[in-house]
Amino acid sequence: MSRDVLIQPLRHLPILQGLTAMQITEIARHADRIVYKPGEAITVANRPADGAIVIVAGEAERISGPGVGQLPETIPAGAMLAEAAMLVETLHSSTIIARSQVRALKLTREELHRQMAEDPSIAEHLMGRLSERLGQLAREMREIDSLLAGESSAMVPVGTPAGSHGPGVSSENASRAIN
Numbered sequence: 001m002s003r004d005v006l007i008q009p010l011r012h013l014p015i016l017q018g019l020t021a022m023q024i025t026e027i028a029r030h031a032d033r034i035v036y037k038p039g040e041a042i043t044v045a046n047r048p049a050d051g052a053i054v055i056v057a058g059e060a061e062r063i064s065g066p067g068v069g070q071l072p073e074t075i076p077a078g079a080m081l082a083e084a085a086m087l088v089e090t091l092h093s094s095t096i097i098a099r100s101q102v103r104a105l106k107l108t109r110e111e112l113h114r115q116m117a118e119d120p121s122i123a124e125h126l127m128g129r130l131s132e133r134l135g136q137l138a139r140e141m142r143e144i145d146s147l148l149a150g151e152s153s154a155m156v157p158v159g160t161p162a163g164s165h166g167p168g169v170s171s172e173n174a175s176r177a178i179n
Contacts (some may be wrong), residue, residue, distance in 0.1 A: 046091050
């Protein structure tokens with residue numbers, strides 16, 4: 001794989017956006033290059049993960065894990081799998097298999113920690129990105145809590161006439177809380 005083919009997917013990853021071209025090039029240069037054959041497991045649920053995997057080319061399917069329904073979930077080129085594993089010890093939450101030949105980069109925790117020790121600005125950047133994402137998650141959780149609180153206040157008390165949602169709850173707000 002040429003250097004540009006390896007670097008381009010890394011440039012598009014939200015967690016790495018904002019790093020310099022040289023930093024991304026160094027991360028790519030030290031990444032493991034892996035080729036998965038069709039049907040081969042890329043990750044296996046509940047097994048230790050030692051790094052993040054970036055799909056450079058090919059398609060994969062998530063066949064088990066949180067939120068997977070009857071049909072597998074397609075994972076396209078450019079996706080990052082097991083992102084947390086490049087920073088901390090963790091287990092894979094899903095089983096993902098290669099649907100076609102998949103070319104990937106593995107950003108191992110050991111190597112990334114070495115790079116962060118040599119260039120602390122990488123660690124600062126990653127911590128900032130993760131902090132932003134945790135803040136966004138907290139906002140989303142508060143919105144869900146708010147919607148759920150609205151839903152429970154939208155419950156129709158016994159004896160309330162049909163079409164009435166109780167004091168201060170319009171039909172529009174009741175519908176939005178449920179949806």
